[in-house]
Amino acid sequence: MKVKLKVWRQMSANSAGGFKEYETPDLNSNMSFLEMLDVVNDELTIKGEEPIAFDHDCREGICGTCSLVINGKPHGPHRGVATCQTYMRNFSDGDVITVEPFRARSFPVIKDLIVDRSAFDRIMQVGGFISVRTGSACDANAVPVPKEAADLAMDAAACIGCGACVAACKNGSAMLFVSAKVSQFGLLPQGQPERDQRVLAMVKQMDAEGFGNCTNYYECSAVCPKLISHEFIARMNRDFLKATLRSAFTQAPTGASAAG
Amino acid sequence: MAKLESKIPSGPLAQKWTKHKAEIKLVNPANKRKYEVIVVGAGLAGASAAASLAELGYGVKCFVFHDSPRRAHSIAAQGGINAAKNYQNDGDSVYRLFYDTIKGGDFRAREANVHRLAEVSVNIIDQCVAQGVPFAREYGGLLANRSFGGAQVSRTFYARGQTGQQLLLGAYSALSRMIGLGAVQMFTHSEMLDLVVVGGHAKGIIVRDLVTGEISRHAADAVVLATGGYGNVFNLSTYARNSNATAIWRAYKRGACFANPCFTQIHPTCIPVTGDYQSKLTLMSESLRNDGRIWVPKKPEDSKKNPSDIAEGDRDYYLERMYPAFGNLAPRDISSRAAKKVCDEGRGVGASGLGVYLDFSDAIKRLTEAGVRERYGNLFDIYHEITDENAYQVPMRIFPAVHYTMGGLWVDYNLMSNVPGLFVLGEANFSDHGANRLGASALMQGLADGYFVLPYTIADYLVGQKPAARPKTAAAEFQQAEDNVRGITARLLAVPGKEPISHFHKRLGKILWNGCGMARNATNLKKALQEIPALRAEFWQNVNVPGEDAALNQSLERAGRVADFLELAELLCVDALDRDESCGCHFREEHVDPEGECLRNDDQYAYAAAWEYQGEGQAPLLNKEPLVYETVHMAKRNYK
Numbered sequence: 001m002k003v004k005l006k007v008w009r010q011m012s013a014n015s016a017g018g019f020k021e022y023e024t025p026d027l028n029s030n031m032s033f034l035e036m037l038d039v040v041n042d043e044l045t046i047k048g049e050e051p052i053a054f055d056h057d058c059r060e061g062i063c064g065t066c067s068l069v070i071n072g073k074p075h076g077p078h079r080g081v082a083t084c085q086t087y088m089r090n091f092s093d094g095d096v097i098t099v100e101p102f103r104a105r106s107f108p109v110i111k112d113l114i115v116d117r118s119a120f121d122r123i124m125q126v127g128g129f130i131s132v133r134t135g136s137a138c139d140a141n142a143v144p145v146p147k148e149a150a151d152l153a154m155d156a157a158a159c160i161g162c163g164a165c166v167a168a169c170k171n172g173s174a175m176l177f178v179s180a181k182v183s184q185f186g187l188l189p190q191g192q193p194e195r196d197q198r199v200l201a202m203v204k205q206m207d208a209e210g211f212g213n214c215t216n217y218y219e220c221s222a223v224c225p226k227l228i229s230h231e232f233i234a235r236m237n238r239d240f241l242k243a244t245l246r247s248a249f250t251q252a253p254t255g256a257s258a259a260g
Numbered sequence: 261m262a263k264l265e266s267k268i269p270s271g272p273l274a275q276k277w278t279k280h281k282a283e284i285k286l287v288n289p290a291n292k293r294k295y296e297v298i299v300v301g302a303g304l305a306g307a308s309a310a311a312s313l314a315e316l317g318y319g320v321k322c323f324v325f326h327d328s329p330r331r332a333h334s335i336a337a338q339g340g341i342n343a344a345k346n347y348q349n350d351g352d353s354v355y356r357l358f359y360d361t362i363k364g365g366d367f368r369a370r371e372a373n374v375h376r377l378a379e380v381s382v383n384i385i386d387q388c389v390a391q392g393v394p395f396a397r398e399y400g401g402l403l404a405n406r407s408f409g410g411a412q413v414s415r416t417f418y419a420r421g422q423t424g425q426q427l428l429l430g431a432y433s434a435l436s437r438m439i440g441l442g443a444v445q446m447f448t449h450s451e452m453l454d455l456v457v458v459g460g461h462a463k464g465i466i467v468r469d470l471v472t473g474e475i476s477r478h479a480a481d482a483v484v485l486a487t488g489g490y491g492n493v494f495n496l497s498t499y500a501r502n503s504n505a506t507a508i509w510r511a512y513k514r515g516a517c518f519a520n521p522c523f524t525q526i527h528p529t530c531i532p533v534t535g536d537y538q539s540k541l542t543l544m545s546e547s548l549r550n551d552g553r554i555w556v557p558k559k560p561e562d563s564k565k566n567p568s569d570i571a572e573g574d575r576d577y578y579l580e581r582m583y584p585a586f587g588n589l590a591p592r593d594i595s596s597r598a599a600k601k602v603c604d605e606g607r608g609v610g611a612s613g614l615g616v617y618l619d620f621s622d623a624i625k626r627l628t629e630a631g632v633r634e635r636y637g638n639l640f641d642i643y644h645e646i647t648d649e650n651a652y653q654v655p656m657r658i659f660p661a662v663h664y665t666m667g668g669l670w671v672d673y674n675l676m677s678n679v680p681g682l683f684v685l686g687e688a689n690f691s692d693h694g695a696n697r698l699g700a701s702a703l704m705q706g707l708a709d710g711y712f713v714l715p716y717t718i719a720d721y722l723v724g725q726k727p728a729a730r731p732k733t734a735a736a737e738f739q740q741a742e743d744n745v746r747g748i749t750a751r752l753l754a755v756p757g758k759e760p761i762s763h764f765h766k767r768l769g770k771i772l773w774n775g776c777g778m779a780r781n782a783t784n785l786k787k788a789l790q791e792i793p794a795l796r797a798e799f800w801q802n803v804n805v806p807g808e809d810a811a812l813n814q815s816l817e818r819a820g821r822v823a824d825f826l827e828l829a830e831l832l833c834v835d836a837l838d839r840d841e842s843c844g845c846h847f848r849e850e851h852v853d854p855e856g857e858c859l860r861n862d863d864q865y866a867y868a869a870a871w872e873y874q875g876e877g878q879a880p881l882l883n884k885e886p887l888v889y890e891t892v893h894m895a896k897r898n899y900k
Contacts, residue, residue, distance in 0.1 A: 011811075012812075028535050028537060030534045030535060031537050032539070034539065035537050035538065035539050038537070038539055038762065039537055041760075042760040042762055042763075044806075045760040045804050045806050045815065046758065046759075046760060046804065048806070049806070050806055050807055051806060051807075051814070051815060053812060053814055055327065056501060056502075057326065057331055057333070057500040057501055057502050058331075058333060058335065058336050058500040058501075059500070059501055059539060059540045059542075060336055060498075060540070060542050060543075060642065061642065061645075062335050062336050062422065062424075062425055063331045063332075063333070063336065063500060064330070064331065065326065065327065065331050078645070080641070081645055085642070085645045085646070087645065087646070087648075089648060110471055110812060111471075111812045114812070116327070117328065118327070118328065118448065120328070121328050121329070121330070121436065121439075121446075121448075124330075124432070124433065124436040125436045125437070125439045125440035126440055127440075128433055128436055129391070129433035129434060129436055129437040130391050130392045130433070131437060132387070132390040132391055132434075133315050134308070134311070134312040134315055134387060134434070134711045134712070134715065135383070135387070135711075135712075136390075137383075137387045137389065137390035138386065138390070140345070140385040140386045140388075140389040140403055141345075141347060141402050143389075144397075144400060144402055145397055145401050146401050147397045147398065147399050147401065150394050150395070150396070150401075151394075151397075153392070153394040154394040154396075154419060154420060154426075157393075157419075157426055157429065158420075158422060158425075160425075161328070161330055184392060184394065185392050188392050188394070190389070190390055190391070190392050191392055
């Protein structure tokens with residue numbers, strides 16, 4: 001099979017970008033989408049043109065590095081898989097495939113199809129953790145965790161931090177990403193002491209990074225390669241409301257009295 | 261000749277680590293903040309080390325080539341992490357985990373290190389649970405376990421098929437917290453391209469910013485490399501595409517010894533290769549072998565038949581037949597070789613004939629399809645995406661693939677290399693897995709090194725260094741290292757070649773797979789040792805590296821890494837040729853016992869081979885660290 005690509009090319013963050021068309025050589029339908037781009041890039045190299053820059057690493061759907069909007073959909077046509085697990089057998093001979101970067105105000109383009117998702121790291125740095133110094137933990141079975149809570153926490157924790165939720169959202173909202181982390185910790189007994197500060201801090205940083213708000217279209221969970229449920233957003237909203245109310249009626253927490 | 265002092269503490273095996281911790285020097289809290297430590301890599305070992313050192317009060321700078329410290333390939337580990345908790349009451353103990361690990365490594369690991377690993381394994385689980393890692397649980401709310409290869413107890417903790425992800429995100433959250441507090445300075449998109457050695461001590465690194473191309477110098481009181489393994493030297497592997505050996509290789513060229521480079525793990529259960537375009541191989545977790553049964557047809561003429569048309573009596577469940585005590589849970593090296601053997605006999609399945617069945621039909625009868633889905637659903641989904649086959653209905657086809665490297669930079673008991681001040685953690689070092697790593701042990705080692713070993717042992721070095729006395733980056737050694745990095749980049753961009761980088765990487769992979777793969781012999785190794793330098797010369801004449809230095813340039817990144825692989829591959833074969841015995845993954849066809857198993861030669865080869873760089877074009881120098889077993893008797897591995 002052969003396909004025609006319309007690929008977004010942009011030299012750097014500050015330069016103007018545009019689509020360029022490429023005809024692929026003959027492809028094997030068992031190729032992954034990224035292997036198809038590898039083949040195209042090798043051809044470009046041989047022809048003396050600059051290869052297409054795109055993010056990728058593990059190529060097994062878990063590291064969250066790969067991105068791409070393929071024919072208008074973050075991570076391509078298949079539900080519940082990342083771009084790196086998308087295979088050419090999902091396309092037909094002669095198809096025209098449009099390939100764009102994740103687009104969002106908070107994800108500036110670095111080059112071609114690569115965007116800067118460091119805003120996610122900064123949100124994590126203000127509260128995406130349970131404060132536990134190495135060596136200070138009690139025995140792992142000292143605190144039983146109901147299986148249902150552990151399973152639901154795992155559903156949320158499966159997030160790979162790729163940013164497709166933001167790219168799919170008309171508001172450029174990061175609420176699926178943030179709510180997954182807030183919910184994972186909020187569901188576990190270990191996450192309770194910092195529960196209020198965590199959600200308040202992470203939402204504040206999310207807003208500061210310029211991510212929009214959720215208006216309940218659920219495009220995020222539809223494109224999520226790990227099928228993280230938008231119900232976590234509702235859970236975060238409840239946590240945020242409770243934490244806001246509590247923080248309005250209590251003094252700013254300090255030291256050991258910080259437990260919510 | 262390098263000085264290899266293993267610094268193994270004296271005294272009984274089970275007390276060595278306790279004794280060492282009690283005797284090790286401490287840095288007082290006021291002085292800790294005067295020391296700066298560079299950590300390269302933020303996988304399990306790097307992130308846990310960076311976070312823990314920062315918690316102690318050291319100044320930490322952490323560097324990753326990824327866009328975020330959450331991306332390292334530890335994240336892809338599927339099955340689980342071992343710990344001697346004995347929560348199952350099935351007879352596990354620290355000693356048993358220690359013994360299984362050292363036996364699994366075919367008695368080529370350092371006894372004291374492995375015992376320490378087993379000791380701290382229990383602390384790791386405590387730490388991770390406290391961080392909010394959602395391990396699998398039983399209905400009573402307590403932690404669940406499963407079995408893994410090479411063990412007869414259930415000691416593996418897991419989070420569905422995403423254990424590595426959850427542990428890495430736990431370490432990343434600890435690291436994020438310390439970044440947020442300003443205690444760790446994080447550098448993303450930053451690739452270490454050289455080690456700076458001042459007065460014989462590791463005191464800094466040279467880094468390229470992968471977005472701007474800018475080269476920068478960073479000085480520190482100690483340098484920690486946690487940069488993972490070098491399996492991508494084979495091109496096709498289960499590694500992430502960008503995993504590379506550049507950091508450890510360039511440290512090797514600055515004097516750090518490279519130990520046991522030929523100890524490379526070929527994992528038995530991966531999705532078979534389908535074509536030349538392929539960029540990576542995908543692992544199917546070893547945990548599948550808990551419930552899946554591996555077989556091939558008894559008769560070669562059946563190998564192209566539909567598996568459902570092959571009667572039960574015509575199937576050869578060869579692992580169960582050959583290793584009845586461990587069955588489908590035989591260690592990885594043994595299972596891989598068995599798969600190769602049946603395929604060599606013409607009984608392999610699939611279009612290429614390089615595949616065996618991993619069949620869940622019995623498990624589905626026993627557990628129902630929903631039960632199998634609950635345990636392995638995500639793995640079946642991955643398999644379906646890649647092969648377009650439904651493994652609930654037809655057996656999976658699997659074949660061995662390069663997965664892990666037990667070799668790495670030589671380190672002493674403190675995890676310090678022979679270059680003082682240079683520490684090496686996780687897969688990047690050589691110390692704990694010997695000639696074969698058991699499943700669910702890599703996560704254990706990465707986190708043990710980062711959370712519970714280095715934070716103690718680094719002090720032993722730092723107390724000997726005057727606080728705040730690290731060299732300035734204006735020093736001549738930094739200039740020289742920066743010139744070296746700029747020189748490599750300039751040479752790569754200047755080659756007026758035609759072929760893309762992948763052309764050379766693929767050819768290198770084939771040479772190594774054929775010459776130094778699952779079965780090795782002197783003839784093929786010597787042939788590979790002819791072919792590799794020739795390919796390297798061709799690379800430097802005919803590689804085509806497009807683009808420029810002062811910008812994001814993925815071709816340039818890859819070219820540098822492949823250039824290093826082209827050198828490392830030679831050392832791998834030199835080591836494999838030198839080790840004229842079979843042990844673990846290193847199967848020399850000249851040394852086989854009557855049953856076709858590895859024939860070790862403990863009299864001559866019970867040592868770690870620590871290779872020392874002697875300059876370009878010079879043969880590396882072999883230093884030997886004898887493996888002295890004080891407690892364990894080096895026995896023949898028996899899984900029958």
